[in-house]
Amino acid sequence: MMKMFSFWRSIASFRVRMALNLKGVVPDELVDIDLLKGKQREDSFRAINPQMVIPALIIDNGPVMYQSMAIMEYLEETHPKPPLLPSDPRGRARVRGLSQICVSDAHPMSVPRVRNYLLNDLKLPNDTMLAWVKHWQNEALRALETHLARDKETGRYCHGDSVTIADICLVGQAVGSSFFEVGLQPYPTVKRIVDACMQVEAIAKSHPLKQPGAPASISH
Ligand SMILES: N[C@@H](CCC(=O)N[C@@H](CS)C(=O)NCC(=O)O)C(=O)O
Structure with missing residues (x-):
């Protein structure tokens, strides 16, 4: 259960x-x-x-x-x-590393409790709070783009030609950033991989905007 x-x-x-x-x-x-x-x-x-x-x-x-x-x-x-992790330790380390850029470093900068603290406790104006969120999302996307564009392990997906946890985290990063109007145009390798992931039905149907109760579109 x-x-x-x-x-x-x-x-x-x-x-x-x-x-x-x-x-x-x-x-x-x-x-x-x-x-x-x-x-x-x-x-x-x-x-x-x-x-x-x-x-x-x-x-x-x-x-x-x-x-x-x-x-x-x-x-x-x-x-x-x-499998959603490669079979070799170095591959797993790379997949986990790419994942953690999204999960540990970028995503926490955008969650409600952090935004609320900036607004309500530190009294930042809404625009300043949004600039902070966007800044950290762009920083992560820039790092991801550099890794993915230069590493020979990158394939159709983040690591070779099958989906791994890194792709899951990258897609989450891309969709989360889009909620704050941070687009993928400056990050062509990230965009290519996210587009490939969206061709995978299990990923496409998981999209936040496809879940019950979601609106048709969203920005912060
Ligand atoms: N690192 C955690 C993040 C969990 C998290 O922050 N979840 C958000 C939604 S994506 C949440 O519940 N936020 C509530 C809040 O910030 O008040 C994970 O990956 O599970």
Whole structure:
């Protein structure tokens, strides 16, 4: 019995949704935590994930799983087919490195709690807050473009010709950036790979704007 706490707009939930769909794993229950209404901060969810962020996953009433990278690695270990990590340690290190640029460095600069802190506690004007978010998304995309354009390991996807966790994270990065009107034009290799990923049905159908409750389009 798999229960997933997520929300259409959440990029971290999107990452796990892509991994689940690529592996053909369907959660038995989806629980919407409406980030736009601040539901992640309510006591009922805080009891599940003290960090008050999604996604969170409960399998067979076991202890809650949190952090999209940890959840994706768990899925990789429990559902090895199709593999989402290369078989060699150096390849895995590269895939995890590319992933962490998105997950550890760029995405946290754009999440609601960080934006709210900039606006409400540090009293930054909205435009300044948005400039901060865009700056960090562009920094990450620039680094990703440089790696992907110059590394011989890059193929149709981030690492060779099959989808890995790096592609999941790159697609999440690209879609998340688009919510803040940061486009991929300056990053042609990133764009090429994201476009290739979007041809993969399991990825395309995971898109935030294709989930129940999502609007037709969005910007911050
Ligand atoms: N590093 C975490 C990020 C989790 C996270 O920040 N999730 C966002 C949605 S994408 C969230 O729930 N934010 C709530 C908030 O910032 O208040 C992961 O990859 O799971």
